[in-house]
Amino acid sequence: MDIGSIKFTSNAQLHHYGDTQYTWERIDTTHYESWNGLIREVSTRLYGEPTATLKATSFTMWLPMSLNASFDYNFENKFYLNTALVLNAPLFNGNYVPRPSILSVTPRYETRNFEAALPLSIYQWQYPRVGLALRFYYFTIGSDYLTSLLGFHDFNGTDIYFSLKMNIEKGSCKKRRRIGPCGTPERNFPWSK
Numbered sequence: 046m047d048i049g050s051i052k053f054t055s056n057a058q059l060h061h062y063g064d065t066q067y068t069w070e071r072i073d074t075t076h077y078e079s080w081n082g083l084i085r086e087v088s089t090r091l092y093g094e095p096t097a098t099l100k101a102t103s104f105t106m107w108l109p110m111s112l113n114a115s116f117d118y119n120f121e122n123k124f125y126l127n128t129a130l131v132l133n134a135p136l137f138n139g140n141y142v143p144r145p146s147i148l149s150v151t152p153r154y155e156t157r158n159f160e161a162a163l164p165l166s167i168y169q170w171q172y173p174r175v176g177l178a179l180r181f182y183y184f185t186i187g188s189d190y191l192t193s194l195l196g197f198h199d200f201n202g203t204d205i206y207f208s209l210k211m212n213i214e215k216g217s218c219k220k221r222r223r224i225g226p227c228g229t230p231e232r233n234f235p236w237s238k
Contacts, residue, residue: 065092106142111146126152128150164176176191185207
């Protein structure tokens with residue numbers, strides 16, 4: 046998933062910092078009007094020149110590539126179990142934003158107008174997470190990281206998502222009972238004969 050790259054050429058800068066040490070006293074009293082001013086100051090203090098860290102004015106970033114696999118099982122009584130695996134897959138060398146690896150198991154109860162899911166996941170192979178998602182008719186709201194709000198560990202973020210599903214021109218079979226339950230096959234599927 047997400048195999049590709051983006052090339053930044055407008056107002057782009059690639060800087061490199063390494064093999065240096067510096068104690069910057071009273072850094073909390075400095076003020077800058079732009080990022081460029083800050084970057085030039087840091088470069089001057091670390092390397093003696095304002096442009097010493099600048100390596101290029103364009104660069105390429107790889108997309109956060111991953112290998113994904115999922116499986117969904119229906120117990121035939123409105124209960125389902127989904128498992129999903131997302132593996133970070135940096136296939137190329139260079140700049141990229143790593144995608145976190147996640148393994149999840151999500152039991153859910155699903156009817157036509159209601160759904161409740163409890164995603165249980167391991168984030169980056171070491172951080173357990175518990176979430177909750179609820180769907181009422183066409184509206185879904187949920188989080189994959191409710192444990193962030195329960196105080197089990199230091200708070201460093203949370204998530205919330207929602208969706209609204211709209212069916213366009215889905216129709217109703219009840220309106221076509223004169224021809225058959227849902228019209229003729231030719232009317233429903235133009236390729237059937």
